[in-house]
Amino acid sequence: xxxxxxxxxxxxxxxxxxxxxxxxxxxxxxxxxxxxxxxxxxxxxxxxxxxxxxxxxxxxxxxxxxxxxxxxxxxxxxxxxxxxxxxxxxxxxxxxxxxxxxxxxxxxxxxxxxxxxxxxxxxxxxxxxxxxxxxxxxxxxxxxxxxxxxxxxxxxxxxxxxxxxxxxxxxxxxxxxxxxxxxxxxxxxxxxxxxxxxxxxxxxxxxxxxxxxxxxxxxxxxxxxxxxxxxxxxxxxxxxxxxxxxxxxxxxxxxxxxxxxxxxxxxxxxxxxxxxxxxxxxxxxxxxxxxxxxxxx
Numbered sequence: 569x570x571x572x573x574x575x576x577x578x579x580x581x582x583x584x585x586x587x588x589x590x591x592x593x594x595x596x597x598x599x600x601x602x603x604x605x606x607x608x609x610x611x612x613x614x615x616x617x618x619x620x621x622x623x624x625x626x627x628x629x630x631x632x633x634x635x636x637x638x639x640x641x642x643x644x645x646x647x648x649x650x651x652x653x654x655x656x657x658x659x660x661x662x663x664x665x666x667x668x669x670x671x672x673x674x675x676x677x678x679x680x681x682x683x684x685x686x687x688x689x690x691x692x693x694x695x696x697x698x699x700x701x702x703x704x705x706x707x708x709x710x711x712x713x714x715x716x717x718x719x720x721x722x723x724x725x726x727x728x729x730x731x732x733x734x735x736x737x738x739x740x741x742x743x744x745x746x747x748x749x750x751x752x753x754x755x756x757x758x759x760x761x762x763x764x765x766x767x768x769x770x771x772x773x774x775x776x777x778x779x780x781x782x783x784x785x786x787x788x789x790x791x792x793x794x795x796x797x798x799x800x801x802x803x804x805x806x807x808x809x810x811x812x813x814x815x816x817x818x819x820x821x822x823x824x825x826x827x828x829x830x831x832x833x834x835x836x837x838x839x840x841x842x843x844x845x846x847x848x849x850x851x852x853x854x855x856x857x858x859x860x861x862x863x864x865x
Contacts, residue, residue: 571614571675571702572863575662576600577684577712578756580651581630583639584619586673591629594636599835600683603851604859611860616673618665620649620686623754634835643668649689654755655768659692666693667701679706679863683850684804684833685760687712695775708782708862710849711833713760713805714812714820715769719745720761721797731798735791737841741803762797762809773818781823782862785810786831786849800829802849803837824865826858 574597576582582598583591585605590596597605597617608615621627625645629637647665649658669675680690687709694704713720721727722745732738749757758764787800787807800807808814811825828849832838835848845851 569614569673569675570677570679571616571669571673572608572679572681573666573669574601574605574615574617575649575680575682575686575690576618576620576651577682577686578651578760579622579752580620580683580686581622581627581632581635582617582620582651583627583636584641584643585615585617586641587614589640591636592638592640594630595634596636598630598636599634600850603845604681604856607853607856613863616669616675618649618662619643619647620651622652622752624650624653650754651685652752652754652756655685655688655759656692658689659696662689662693663696663701666697666704670702675702677703677705679708680704681708681710681859681863682712683710684712685756687714688760691772691775694779695772704779706780706782706863707776708784708859710784710855711786711802711805711810712783713765713809714783715765715809715814716762716797717760717805717809718742718798718801719749719757719804720759720764722746723749723757724761724763726762727798731795733792735789738789738791738798738801769815769819776820776822779822780865781820782826782858783810783812783823784826784828784849784855784858786833787827787829788832788847790829802831802833803841804833824862828852828855828858831855
């Protein structure tokens with residue numbers, strides 16, 4: 569079987585789903601991946617979502633905002649990503665999940681579609697897999713912080729409120745970042761900084777040599793253009809970082825870049841700024857079309 573595997577990002581709670589098995593109550597694949605999964609199922613793709621939770625353990629429900637319950641299949645903790653932890657251990661769990669798909673579900677090849685930090689989890693998983701498990705031919709990354717995020721760069725001091733240049737929405741995002749990190753991170757926030765990822769990227773040479781990569785970034789917040797480590801941004805990731813513009817060619821040899829200027833990072837940001845959910849990267853039909861093209865090109 570050729571499969572598409574969807575991977576959610578930092579602090580996202582996602583159930584394991586297969587083509588015909590999902591959460592029976594609430595959003596079937598969680599608030600990050602439900603719309604994208606439904607779109608790909610309509611295209612008759614063999615779609616799975618990688619389970620992810622807040623901390624170590626199994627995913628049975630999400631009692632938070634726009635959550636889910638009555639998960640059809642609950643996978644072991646060893647196959648479940650800790651979405652608030654460090655990148656590399658998450659990659660180990662994702663690699664184990666991909667091997668499980670090969671052994672238990674007959675998946676021989678995989679195309680990965682990842683949101684946000686999920687793109688980093690995928691890269692770590694590819695390094696962990698090596699030549700074991702299903703072959704991975706493509707990675708589509710939506711809003712992935714290839715070279716830092718507002719959250720991580722605020723914590724490291726590389727982005728300050730002065731960089732917001734008095735833009736009210738951006739000031740509010742930057743001001744909320746330290747508190748959000750304290751409440752929702754077991755290491756992930758510090759690892760989505762440019763300081764950390766510059767070094768981490770340098771250790772990823774050759775991992776993506778045989779993988780066709782497509783990156784898609786949003787730029788809804790565009791009141792200014794400088795500094796480009798911040799402007800424009802989707803609420804969490806700058807467009808420059810999402811497009812991997814500072815990642816060396818030795819790390820990212822094959823890449824196609826797309827910008828969806830009117831999109832925010834997620835439906836959390838859409839809800840917070842009173843935008844339709846379709847303005848979020850994983851709920852936007854225009855992004856779905858780009859994903860379709862990336863998976864068939």
